[in-house]
Amino acid sequence: MTNITLKNNEKRVLEYTKFSDVNLVLNEGSELTLKLANFEENSEIKITGNIGKYARISVVFADFSSGNSKIVSQINLVEEGATCDWHLATLANKKDNKIFDISFKHLVGKTTSLMDNYGVARDDSKIVFSGVSHITEGAKGSNAKQNAKIIVFDKNSQGVASPILKIDENEVQASHGAIVGQLNSDHMFYLMSRGLTRDEARMLITLGYLKPVSKEFSEETQKLIEEAIKEAM
Numbered sequence: 001m002t003n004i005t006l007k008n009n010e011k012r013v014l015e016y017t018k019f020s021d022v023n024l025v026l027n028e029g030s031e032l033t034l035k036l037a038n039f040e041e042n043s044e045i046k047i048t049g050n051i052g053k054y055a056r057i058s059v060v061f062a063d064f065s066s067g068n069s070k071i072v073s074q075i076n077l078v079e080e081g082a083t084c085d086w087h088l089a090t091l092a093n094k095k096d097n098k099i100f101d102i103s104f105k106h107l108v109g110k111t112t113s114l115m116d117n118y119g120v121a122r123d124d125s126k127i128v129f130s131g132v133s134h135i136t137e138g139a140k141g142s143n144a145k146q147n148a149k150i151i152v153f154d155k156n157s158q159g160v161a162s163p164i165l166k167i168d169e170n171e172v173q174a175s176h177g178a179i180v181g182q183l184n185s186d187h188m189f190y191l192m193s194r195g196l197t198r199d200e201a202r203m204l205i206t207l208g209y210l211k212p213v214s215k216e217f218s219e220e221t222q223k224l225i226e227e228a229i230k231e232a233m
Contacts (some may be wrong), residue, residue, distance in 0.1 A: 006030035006055070015218060024049030026057055028079070037062040037221050038069075039228060047073040051111075054081035060216045063090035063098065064228035070099045073131075077104065077111035077142075088117045089213035091206065092125035092157070093232040102131035110141040118213065119150040120206050121157040122232065134166040135174060142169070146176035151209060153183050153202065203233045 005025040006012060015035040026032055026049070034057065038045070043065045051057055063071065075084045084104060092098050104113035119127040133144035150159030161178035183205065191201035206229055214225045 006032055017221060022047045026051045026055035028053040030055045032057045035060045035217055037217060038065045040065050042067040043069040045071050049075045050078050051082035051084055053079035056083040058085040060213055061088040062213055062225055066096060068097045072101045074103050077106050080108055080110045083112040086115045087213050089210040090119045091232055092127050093122040096125040099128045104133045106135040106139040106142040109139045112143045115146045117148045120209055121159050122153040124156045126158040128160040130162045132164045132166050135169050135172050137168040139169050140171045143173040148178045150180045151183055199233050
């Protein structure tokens with residue numbers, strides 16, 4: 001278990017490539033950018049957190065694990081002005097089965113959560129994005145947004161996106177969107193017409209799709225991510 005606690009008004013940027021469960025406590029006015037890159041096999045990771053008054057956390061999660069993986073996150077926005085941004089990118093290939101259950105709970109008013117999940121599924125793999133953004137009774141003025149996008153490369157690969165909003169209060173903003181689609185054949189045709197092989201074109205599309213998350217990491221970790229993508233291709 002990795003325990004991370006920020007004092008009032010403390011600001012930190014942390015990056016991990018080796019970690020297990022993570023527990024977060026952000027006190028008033030604190031800010032944390034947490035960068036997690038997962039390269040392990042058969043991962044089961046739980047992330048929990050309580051975000052205090054006008055505190056802000058940004059989680060950047062790059063998942064390049066293999067095998068059967070399950071990532072569960074529950075972030076509670078416990079005081080006014082608490083904010084959480086979550087950005088995930090994952091690549092599944094061979095027979096990988098990856099489940100991401102990412103949830104936020106707005107316990108008071110004027111709290112904000114944003115979730116962006118991006119995935120690429122190849123071969124016989126499966127990616128599942130699920131989770132709940134819950135605005136509880138009394139949490140007026142809160143804002144919850146969920147976005148999930150999965151590209152399916154092959155006929156036996158699967159993508160499932162099931163964003164859920166649970167709204168128990170009026171005078172709030174809440175939205176969600178989910179897209180699961182096959183690799184664009186026009187994009188492949190264009191890249192291959194420019195001289196790229198099929199594998200090179202697929203890798204370039206994958207890099208471009210996952211780049212918004214991977215670019216947030218240090219150069220050393222970005223190299224590990226690119227190596228993981230090349231190996232998967």
